[in-house]
Amino acid sequence: MDNLSAEVGRFCMYTYIVFYSRYGNTARMAEAIAEGVGEVNDIQAELAYVRDTFTPAKIIEADEGWKTSKDLLEARFPAFELDKMKEADALIMGSPTRFGNMAAPLKNVWDMAANLWMEGSLIDKIGAAFTCAGSLHGGQETTLLSMYLPMIHQGMLIAGVPYSEQKLLSTTGGGTPYGPSATVGAMADQPPDETELAIARTLGERVARLTLALKS
Numbered sequence: 677m678d679n680l681s682a683e684v685g686r687f688c689m690y691t692y693i694v695f696y697s698r699y700g701n702t703a704r705m706a707e708a709i710a711e712g713v714g715e716v717n718d719i720q721a722e723l724a725y726v727r728d729t730f731t732p733a734k735i736i737e738a739d740e741g742w743k744t745s746k747d748l749l750e751a752r753f754p755a756f757e758l759d760k761m762k763e764a765d766a767l768i769m770g771s772p773t774r775f776g777n778m779a780a781p782l783k784n785v786w787d788m789a790a791n792l793w794m795e796g797s798l799i800d801k802i803g804a805a806f807t808c809a810g811s812l813h814g815g816q817e818t819t820l821l822s823m824y825l826p827m828i829h830q831g832m833l834i835a836g837v838p839y840s841e842q843k844l845l846s847t848t849g850g851g852t853p854y855g856p857s858a859t860v861g862a863m864a865d866q867p868p869d870e871t872e873l874a875i876a877r878t879l880g881e882r883v884a885r886l887t888l889a890l891k892s
């Protein structure tokens with residue numbers, strides 16, 4: 677970041693989009709949400725890819741797709757910073773569905789956030805979530821709810837996707853009122869489709885708009 681961007685960044689409101697992704701689909705959803713935030717003036721999106729620091733390298737290296745994707749994602753996205761989560765005006769968290777739950781790197785984000793809870797840093801901030809899953813009814817909604825539980829403990833205000841977004845009524849694409857979702861297949865090789873990405877943009881735009889309204 678050059679000096680001017682750093683200066684601007686300090687004064688601009690931002691939505692922190694914090695995600696983990698193994699094969700890149702959740703990352704694609706995160707980018708669509710950032711595009712939605714970008715449709716609103718006076719607030720920015722900042723993306724952060726939570727690094728997996730505890731899976732042994734030999735397990736990652738045994739899966740060529742995982743290894744390649746990890747290197748690409750780490751090169752493309754800034755790493756998660758706890759201070760940025762504290763300073764953000766809103767938080768949107770994204771995880772691949774893991775047995776109907778959030779992935780461990782994101783659970784670890786919350787395990788590091790006890791001080792934020794003690795300080796009340798996240799109270800009255802908007803929180804939202806998104807996910808990707810392999811199968812159509814694979815636990816998308818429980819995964820979204822799993823990310824909301826710590827947000828509620830932190831005093832955050834949860835924003836889902838209202839049915840004014842009529843793409844929620846699609847019988848083919850994913851997306852839920854609990855938050856955007858994408859169904860990406862057993863091998864994670866079917867990227868989010870246009871309906872799923874559109875619902876993700878809607879959430880980004882909504883969180884940005886609600887955040888500005890709350891702050892004004």
Ligand SMILES: Cc1cc2nc3c(=O)[nH]c(=O)nc-3n(C[C@H](O)[C@H](O)[C@H](O)COP(=O)(O)O)c2cc1C
Nearest residue numbers: 697698699700701702772775776808809810811814
């Ligand atoms: C340990 C593990 C557990 C998973 N559990 C589920 C599950 O409960 N339901 C499901 O539909 N997909 C499940 N999947 C598939 C992932 O959700 C899917 O690969 C992921 O959403 C792809 O996102 P990514 O490209 O961002 O990594 C699981 C995958 C792994 C590795």
